[in-house]
Amino acid sequence: MVFCRFSSIALLSFLHIALLSALCFAGDPYVYSELHFSYITVSPLRVPQRVIAINGKFPGPLINVTTNNNLLVNVWNELDEDLLITWPGVQMRRNSWQDGVLGTNCPIPSKWNWTYQFQVKDQIGSYFYFPSLGFQRASGGFGPFVINNRNDIPIPFAQPDGDIVILIGDWFTQTHTALRTTLDGGKNLGMPDGVLINGKGPYRYNTSLVPEGIEYETINVDPGKIYRIRVHNVGTSTSLNFRIQNHNLRLVETEGFYTIQSNYTQFDIHVGQSYSFLVSMDQNASTDYYIVASARFVNESLWERVTGVAVLHYSNSKGPAFGPLPDPPNDFYDKEASMNQARSVRQNTSASGARPNPQGSFRYGSINITDTYMLKVLPPTLINGHVRAAINGISFVKPEIPFRLADQRKLRGVYKLDFPSKPLNRPPVMDRSLINATYGGFTEIILHNNDTTIQSFHMDGYSFFVVGMGYGEWSENYRGTYNKWDGISRCTIQVFPEAWTAILVSLDNTGAWNLRTENLDRWYLGQETYLRIVNPEENGDTEMAPPDNVLYCGPLESLQTPQPHSSGVHSFGVNLKCYMMMMLALFTAIFISS
Known part of the structure; x- marks a missing residue:
């Protein structure tokens, strides 16, 4: 995927793709993404607030790649504070230099950009990316990340008719800086102001609990089809129960591994977790249906207003969703219900993933x-x-x-x-x-x-x-x-x-x-x-060297070369060898075009 703003950048991006895939990462395909992190004002709960957008969108765009793809992700920090992006679940083999947390990367200063360079080696699955510093995820900056099977590796179910991403999470109308101040003052954050689904507030299923004028998410589907729905809890601290009115959730994958396929009417998704479900659109279309994400293990009467509600809309639907929400789990007589559900998530030992699996389970x-x-x-x-x-x-x-x-x-x-x-x-x-x-x-x-x-x-x-x-x-x-x-x-x-x-x-x-x-x-x-x-017999083969564009900070700050970051002038921060190749291709393109 390529995300560009200006024609000059688009040209450079094209040259990246054409050249780097052939020369810098010889053999494996290359994907280039450009992500601009900036503030925008939105009102997901009818209160105007500043959120962290990516390429002007909240939530951010999908990064969609395939096993063994090489990625260059150019991150532009247009915030007023340092930024790092982390990629949980993406197992950067021997390359923690790209992990995007303070123990592995110096922060990207405000108004700078930096290019992450890594390979999704031998991986498949559903993940999301987000900013790792200073509570920033509580203000947004997150987006989905999908790694697909190679064409020659089958998935352990029939190819779905569509792929849908749903990001759920608790949400505060205060900014992440205000929430930081609360924690620094020794106080708890308290109850969140709501639960968002794909960055939007709840459908007005109840006129006393949900004020009018809130924009809600609508998922459009066709009757008789089966969709893969990837659900991520990108919230701050609240476990959520996910369910779709009158529809079963067939669990098939979680965080890169295929599961034994089991049907659930509802499923607990905890902070930071990702799951894939197959959902058959097998209901009649007399109405739309509720998609619900509600808080778990809380005082339900007190937290009733903290519920995310979206709409599942059949293309031949005859009317809006109505009535009460589908019931949440009842743990009163079964205190281990959620734990037993977690225990039921088992690995499909016969399924292939990133590689063929003729041998069965890893023992x-x-x-x-x-x-x-x-x-x-x-x-x-x-x-x-x-x-x-x-x-x-x-x-x-x-x-x-x-x-x-x-x-x-x-x-x-x-x-x-x-x-x-x-x-x-x-x-x-x-x-x-x-x-x-x-x-x-x-x-x-x-x-x-x-x-x-x-x-x-x-x-x-x-x-x-x-x-x-x-x-x-x-x-x-x-x-x-x-x-x-x-x-x-x-x-x-x-x-x-x-x-x-x-x-x-x-x-x-x-x-x-x-x-x-x-x-x-x-x-x-x-x-x-x-x-x-650390490999005690390290010979240079088990861990990658620091990248050419490594940032310096703290006691090594004096080693950092200033990056031009005035208006309209930015450094790509890419590998030096690849940059030189890119420039050679640029001059070649200019010569050919003339």
């Missing part, structure tokens, strides 16, 4: 565990006079310089490699402590949530096997209950309050990779760390 259950980490979170607490969140008693201090860049430049004292493998019996501290992970190890991580809200945990650079979850304290006896055959492989998993989730991960991707909560309030307050994974 992760027979691999010996080399390291175990028990990572426990508690409610936020005071540390040095500030309300902070922590993992194992360590509240992470944001880095001033990317960790692998510090290693390359032999800087000392930037971080510590002493993150505890289990909670310590001591008061919590603020520190910059990393996990000294074993390259090639097969690691067990127990995520234990003693906070009062559901937490979603995410690991950059990897997918992990979800092998168990339960309420209470984890013990070694639970290993006997692990799913050792078809546990789903994914990159973001929920951990219920006063409960645990066990994951297994093969640490074969060198770099510095962020492990964090996706709940923005807890992440902002320090609930994260990094896995530093």
Whole structure:
């Protein structure tokens, strides 16, 4: 996909595609995207507010690629503060330099642009991208990211008649800077002002709960057809239940892996998670139908107004949707209903993905565990006079310089490699402590949530096997209950309050990779760390070198070459060799045209 504003940029983009695909990434196709991040004013909940748009749109555009494509994503920061874009779930093999969080990239300064360069190697699936700094995702800046199968690798279901993306998330009418101020003042964010669906407020299903004049999302479909609907929870901190009135949701994929196909009438999607469903348009068209995203595990009467509602519109529909919304899940008599639903998500071990799969499941259950980490979170607490969140008693201090860049430049004292493998019996501290992970190890991580809200945990650079979850304290006896055959492989998993989730991960991707909560309030307050994974026999083949356009900051700021960023003059920030090739092609094109 190519996103351009000016004819000159369009020409350069064309030359990028024609030339870089042939010369810079020899062999694999190339995709170029241009993303301008700027502020616009919209009123999704009838209150005018400043949001972060991409190419003038909120939410941002779809990035649609295919397995093994090489991407150059030129990000223009037209905000009034630093910017970084991260690509959760996109496993940049040996290339954490492009991951887009503070431990891997220096920020893109205001009015600058920078080009991400990475390959979606051996991947398929549904993801989304977003800004990782300073709570910015709470103001937007997110968009969907789809990696398709290659043509010679079949999908494990009939080709759908259409592909639909739905972004759901809780929403505040305050800006991300105001929300930051609230957290810095030691206060909770409180109840959000609503839930948006594709950046729009609720359909007026109830005149007392929903004021008139709100623009809502309409999904247009044809009767008798089957659509793949990719749903992403891009919100701040609220788990949401997704459902479509009178329609079944057949789960087929989550975060890059095909699932055993199961039908659901409703499905819980936690912060940062992505799912694909097949939905048959098999209802009569006497009316439209509700699409609903409602808050979970809250006081439902108090939170009733915090409900996202869109409309599913058949092309031959005879009238608008009406009546009450489809019922939310009832957990009163079944406290483990949502957990059991999560346990039911299993991997399709016979399906191909990025590669053919003649051998069946990867036999992760027979691999010996080399390291175990028990990572426990508690409610936020005071540390040095500030309300902070922590993992194992360590509240992470944001880095001033990317960790692998510090290693390359032999800087000392930037971080510590002493993150505890289990909670310590001591008061919590603020520190910059990393996990000294074993390259090639097969690691067990127990995520234990003693906070009062559901937490979603995410690991950059990897997918992990979800092998168990339960309420209470984890013990070694639970290993006997692990799913050792078809546990789903994914990159973001929920951990219920006063409960645990066990994951297994093969640490074969060198770099510095962020492990964090996706709940923005807890992440902002320090609930994260990094896995530093270095091959002790490094010979230059297991980790990429810093890119030619690497940014410098913190103690290396003096090394940064100023970027021309006055009006109309921008640097593409691309690989120098590719840039020279591009210029050669430009002169060639001018010569031919003359």
